[in-house]
Amino acid sequence: xxETELIHQIIADLGEQTQGETVMVGPGDDAAVVQWNTTDxxxxxxxxxxxxxxxxxxxxxxxxxxxxxxxTLSDVVAMSARPCYVTVALTVETNSQDWVFEFVKGVRTCCxxxxxxxxxxxxxxxxxxxxxxxxxxxxxSTYVRRDTVCNGDDxxxxxxxxxxxxxxxxxxxxxxxxxxELLQKRDNCFMxxxxxxxxxxxxxxxxxxxxxxxxxxxDGLQTELEHMIRSSNLGARIDVEQVNMWDRRHKAxxxxxxxxxxxxxTLPKAKRTKLEQNASETNTECRCIGxxxxxxxxxxxxxxxxxxxxxxxxxx
Amino acid sequence: xxETELIHQIIADLGEQTQGETVMVGPGDDAAVVQWNTTDxxxxxxxxxxxxxxxxxxxxxxxxxxxxxxxTLSDVVAMSARPCYVTVALTVETNSQDWVFEFVKGVRTCCxxxxxxxxxxxxxxxxxxxxxxxxxxxxxSTYVRRDTVCNGDDxxxxxxxxxxxxxxxxxxxxxxxxxxELLQKRDNCFMxxxxxxxxxxxxxxxxxxxxxxxxxxxDGLQTELEHMIRSSNLGARIDVEQVNMWDRRHKAxxxxxxxxxxxxxTLPKAKRTKLEQNASETNTECRCIGxxxxxxxxxxxxxxxxxxxxxxxxxx
Numbered sequence: 275x276x277e278t279e280l281i282h283q284i285i286a287d288l289g290e291q292t293q294g295e296t297v298m299v300g301p302g303d304d305a306a307v308v309q310w311n312t313t314d315x316x317x318x319x320x321x322x323x324x325x326x327x328x329x330x331x332x333x334x335x336x337x338x339x340x341x342x343x344x345x346t347l348s349d350v351v352a353m354s355a356r357p358c359y360v361t362v363a364l365t366v367e368t369n370s371q372d373w374v375f376e377f378v379k380g381v382r383t384c385c386x387x388x389x390x391x392x393x394x395x396x397x398x399x400x401x402x403x404x405x406x407x408x409x410x411x412x413x414x415s416t417y418v419r420r421d422t423v424c425n426g427d428d429x430x431x432x433x434x435x436x437x438x439x440x441x442x443x444x445x446x447x448x449x450x451x452x453x454x455e456l457l458q459k460r461d462n463c464f465m466x467x468x469x470x471x472x473x474x475x476x477x478x479x480x481x482x483x484x485x486x487x488x489x490x491x492x493d494g495l496q497t498e499l500e501h502m503i504r505s506s507n508l509g510a511r512i513d514v515e516q517v518n519m520w521d522r523r524h525k526a527x528x529x530x531x532x533x534x535x536x537x538x539x540t541l542p543k544a545k546r547t548k549l550e551q552n553a554s555e556t557n558t559e560c561r562c563i564g565x566x567x568x569x570x571x572x573x574x575x576x577x578x579x580x581x582x583x584x585x586x587x588x589x590x
Numbered sequence: 591x592x593e594t595e596l597i598h599q600i601i602a603d604l605g606e607q608t609q610g611e612t613v614m615v616g617p618g619d620d621a622a623v624v625q626w627n628t629t630d631x632x633x634x635x636x637x638x639x640x641x642x643x644x645x646x647x648x649x650x651x652x653x654x655x656x657x658x659x660x661x662t663l664s665d666v667v668a669m670s671a672r673p674c675y676v677t678v679a680l681t682v683e684t685n686s687q688d689w690v691f692e693f694v695k696g697v698r699t700c701c702x703x704x705x706x707x708x709x710x711x712x713x714x715x716x717x718x719x720x721x722x723x724x725x726x727x728x729x730x731s732t733y734v735r736r737d738t739v740c741n742g743d744d745x746x747x748x749x750x751x752x753x754x755x756x757x758x759x760x761x762x763x764x765x766x767x768x769x770x771e772l773l774q775k776r777d778n779c780f781m782x783x784x785x786x787x788x789x790x791x792x793x794x795x796x797x798x799x800x801x802x803x804x805x806x807x808x809d810g811l812q813t814e815l816e817h818m819i820r821s822s823n824l825g826a827r828i829d830v831e832q833v834n835m836w837d838r839r840h841k842a843x844x845x846x847x848x849x850x851x852x853x854x855x856t857l858p859k860a861k862r863t864k865l866e867q868n869a870s871e872t873n874t875e876c877r878c879i880g881x882x883x884x885x886x887x888x889x890x891x892x893x894x895x896x897x898x899x900x901x902x903x904x905x906x
Binding site: 275277281284288292293306309313322323327358362374379381385390391392395396397398401403405411444 | 591596603616617626627629637638639641642644654674677678679681691696699707709713714742
């Protein structure tokens with residue numbers, strides 16, 4: 275079983291324990307949504323980051339801390355909610371206290387930037403790993419699922435893809451910079467873009483009333499598009515020239531394996547002007563990269579020629 | 591720095607990011623409490639369980655799954671809240687799929703017993719470890735902190751301590767029994783009691799209006815009592831004869847190192863009859879084991895003789 279099949283089987287095994295009157299969206303989307311009162315829904319997600327899998331042993335703690343928080347909040351934002359609270363469960367070897375305090379600094383910095391509170395945590399001894407859980411709020415029934423695309427919708431993407439491959443290759447002999455310095459360079463340095471993903475809270479609050487489906491890019495553009503169309507009979511056609519990339523020499527890898535935590539979303543063509551206005555108001559770089567089609571499957575075209583991404587990153 | 595000092599320093603470093611108008615109880619108690627609406631507070635906690643630290647490699651997945659959920663819900667219940675939702679982040683080696691499905695069965699069983707929904711999760715590859723986050727509900731301002739003891743309060747404890755040491759020693763050559771069979775034996779088998787802690791939801795809902803402070807036993811009775819009195823000028827005096835134990839030959843260890851997830855709480859002497867009535871109504875075994883005193887420190891007396899616990903288990 276691959277990762278997707280395993281997760282589907284687990285959700286099937288959990289059966290009715292994943293369902294309930296108050297559970298609007300259970301396991302399987304970017305985050306869960308529960309009905310709490312008549313005004314708001316609560317959005318909940320959890321994400322784990324493991325050494326040698328999601329970051330290297332020598333990555334400075336502040337960069338790991340920032341990225342773990344931003345990546346987890348990204349799942350809340352991808353449901354169009356505003357993140358409010360996080361808990362952080364950290365596992366480290368007992369001789370890593372300096373690294374722990376650096377990690378805490380990264381967590382604090384990302385939470386301060388996003389106006390999110392750290393309300394709990396856990397420390398355990400073992401291989402370096404962090405699990406962040408996040409809770410957000412969205413006005414009742416205004417959350418956006420990822421599997422509700424409509425035929426003919428435009429497909430949009432924020433930011434620039436491809437920092438993952440460049441950052442992982444460069445990390446070997448990279449001389450880490452202070453977090454404060456990297457925060458200023460997210461638009462023009464792929465290392466900064468990789469470690470410090472943007473959490474686009476104001477943007478999603480503006481667009482949530484008219485986007486039809488949304489997700490974040492944590493497993494590669496191709497895999498995320500497949501998740502978006504899976505429960506429909508629809509497909510997606512992507513114009514690769516429209517996808518912003520850090521380095522166009524790695525197109526196939528960038529389309530398949532990126533985890534930049536950028537937002538991927540769909541909307542009716544009639545909303546294009548509104549979207550461009552909201553993107554401009556919030557200084558959000560975003561591009562229309564393709565269209566939802568009635569032909570099943572996800573297809574990538576580069577100057578009219580079909581190209582095939584390197585298969586997506588598996589976290590498991 | 592030991593575990594407690596490290597956690598205090600981390601909370602200090604996080605500074606105002608742990609605080610906010612809606613944060614009633616931040617990091618440092620069993621669980622956090624946030625104000626959500628005028629009717630309810632939300633209680634949130636997270637807990638990590640690591641192979642070779644919290645369970646052995648050969649422990650059946652269903653027992654690990656059940657225990658992880660019960661132990662985490664115990665933190666929610668220790669604030670006197672009703673657990674509603676959990677997320678489960680599981681890290682395993684890719685060749686452990688059979689174990690994963692056993693683990694899922696244990697999770698499902700504990701959630702079904704406690705009427706808790708699994709709303710999200712994460713799978714990652716690495717050394718076996720699980721992080722469970724839980725969300726509960728408590729009527730506005732009726733949550734119970736652990737550091738609000740009063741001088742002269744009686745100290746009460748549910749259940750029986752000491753299964754930890756016995757279970758860990760016996761686990762080496764234990765022939766695991768099916769989960770269904772062990773669930774029937776929690777009152778008379780220490781292995782069942784260890785792996786399947788009780789989540790005392792109905793009991794805390796009855797007592798929360800009059801108990802003064804409450805916590806669960808996750809780091810040993812002595813350490814939990816120290817947490818309870820830390821922010822006061824008070825102390826605790828325990829009559830060891832009153833503490834129910836699986837095996838009284840291991841008194842010093844049982845008082846210091848147990849993680850049975852039993853509830854430890856205090857109440858005014860005038861509420862004793864009410865407590866006994868509520869315990870009886872919910873079939874909850876509990877005993878008065880001592881008293882909060884004006885003399886600082888935690889002291890244990892066994893038939894009038896002071897005894898000293900083996901120092902508490904450190905999870906870090």
